[in-house]
Amino acid sequence: MAPFDLDACIQQLLHKQEVLMRESNVVHVSAPVTVVGDIHGQFYDLIEIFRIGGYAPYTNYLFLGDYVDRGLFSLRYPDRVQLIRGNHESRAVTQTYGFYTECVRKYGSSRVWTYFTDMFDFLTLSVVIDDKIFCVHGGLSPSIHSIDQIKVVDRFREIPHEGPMADLVWSDPDPEKEDFAISPRGAGYTFGSGVVYKFLETNGMTHILRAHQLCMEGYASLFDNHLSTVWSAPNYCYRCGNSASILEVSPGGKMYFNVFEAAPENERDGPSQQAAQSAGGKLPEYFL
Template sequence: MDNPPPPDRQINSIPYPRTSLLTEERLFDPSTGLPSISRLTKHLQDEGRLDERCALRLVELARNIFEREPNILVVQRPVTIVADIHGQFYDLLTILAAGGDPAKTRYLFLGDYVDRGQFECECIFLLFALKIKYPNNINLLRGNHETRQMTKAFQFKLECEKKYCSKALYNACMNAFDALPICAHVDSRFLCMHAGISPDIQTLADIANLDRFKETPHSGPLCDLLWSDPSEDFDTVSDAQPNFKANNVRGCSLPICAHVDSRFLCMHAGISPDIQTLADIANLDRFKETPHSGPLCDLLWSDPSEDFDTVSDAQPNFKANNVRGCSYFFSYYACRDFLLRNNLLSIIRGHEVQKDGVRWFRKSSRTNFPVVISLFSAPNYCDTYNNVAAILKISPDQKLSVIHIQPHGHPFVLPNYENGFQLGERCVVYFATQLLLSFLNMYSPDELAADDGRMDKTGMELLNKKKLIESMEQAYGQVKKTNNIALNLRGLTPSYKAYKELLARPDVKALVHEAEKGRIKDYDQALQLDQIFERRPST
């Protein structure tokens, strides 16, 4: 049972946190082995924690389900799609209330459940419990933060250690993250993943054949699905296919083909931007005068480009993603062609904060529907962005509707999950060292010396103590300064260790100086500063 709140609390309007741990016996129904969602939600909402055995059982049960699922989940409509949550547990409760009862509503989550927010364990426990209780309604995909590298660089590993003093819980979560599916094929029309497409993925079969049960690598198709972004010129480039240029030599474009030895495709001239598969050629109407444009013309008239033998082997529709430090920026053309190849309408992704919660990218000229939809479900991201979040509902009649989510208040958490005793001890030591130094600074080394100018034993001891206290004052002062900056930056900063390394960079120092003054007040400023922390660590 919880201990009653002390009678002398100064602010009784703030709910008293739960003091008892939620055990297996209280969480799991002995007859079904399923968790009580209402009991877990209430306990976590009141800042309660689970005992380690209960938490490990919850994570292991969820992992067992994930391991049996394919790389690409098949999800039918109606469905509610939720993107990045990032440890914002109290906003997750708002999302579930707005999206519909999970017992009766099908959900698809696009990853990034941890890091940035201060209630990451709570998000994981609730989502995993929902998966165990309603496995057919709750679909969870992996995000780029569901990795050992990112959870060490940011806060999730630290949160497991501080809240639960448990390396076993952290390791169990990492094993569960390794098993999370990576994509979902929704309503036979949409492909959903955390980030985007890859130059190494041409078809859905390529995704289905990936080995996902591992730490996300620094390159390759698995990395790209969790890390890539649309290019900056995604909405503005011409609709013309850049891999095919007008043939000014011939005056018009392209013959019918032969498939030789199951390995060679033979035709009079060349390929066409309107032909993706051999089936496209087989379905052409060839019994007519060759037209001046189109696939039949191209097969009979096209030529290799002048730079055919000299261009880079890299796919021009994918450019190196210098913002993330890995993966690619993918172009409109790359998406358009991928959708056409796989008979899809659009890609639905998360991965990037959106000021209004959702961004509808450029429409395809073929379908008049956006080729990419970016969704973001963490309102007032990092307690700094002042953005609105969104979730996307696909109805039984195939209509799409957006529900916007406003931020919900949450309990205050000190930087790096420091508790009140640690904060108090640090403050006392810091101010005590300042007080002692003020006394010791009253005497110069000359005044501590004896009449003959040499330092006696007492003087040497005082001088050494002064140096020791000075080093302590500097160390505690640096922690105080860093924590004060972290309070201003809130969830923008990574872990304390990674943050100290970043502070050595001049560009970070300049932006952090603004944060020290409390000037990070709007979406654009937060976005500018956060780009530094969005980059994937090199190790």
């Protein structure tokens, strides 16, 4: 592998930023496309995804967000793929969940983090595949009935706590409900079946595709298969033991969840390696 050139990477990042700036809040793409959910910096598992899903540019990729935080190798992901913004593509969240710390430890200052989080402000909010499948990181918003309303959101900013942009990256489906419901946290929404069917009908679409929620099986289908969650970080946080999947969408709208497990390199180079001798997962510690 060529030596890692930080300045060249930053140049690439700035170039990427210019490309992203010209994108609409709703980007249209065509199948075939392979859709990837949360990665969270699990670098070896990302390589595993290319191994089983094919390498870009021979396979088209759509990533649904949450590229960074929690994993050990956030700092390398490929170009030539469509990227949607997730709730972790934010200054506030990355400062808490590890990406900021990782950047400072690896590069000696917060400069790299600043470039990345500036670039995050330009990531698009949603993608539509073949005019039929609506893709977003979190879910729907009570402020958005038609996708034209997404197009007018000012997205070039830190993710706010409230408003449609917050809802798109944060909201979750609730299969037991019909409508929107306010979370008991005092902020944020869940959305039910009625909301899903109405959104699809209004926009002439057939399916909602999102990420954001961990599931043991690596994917979940709700609302009579009108909404799917795709989760792409296997053995999340190196201890959940969950499967992951990527979703292969073919021309004609056929969908196939390609399920996979954690990449073998994690055994050699992940945090579990240090703790391998104790099956409890951690080195013995004289806790008090």
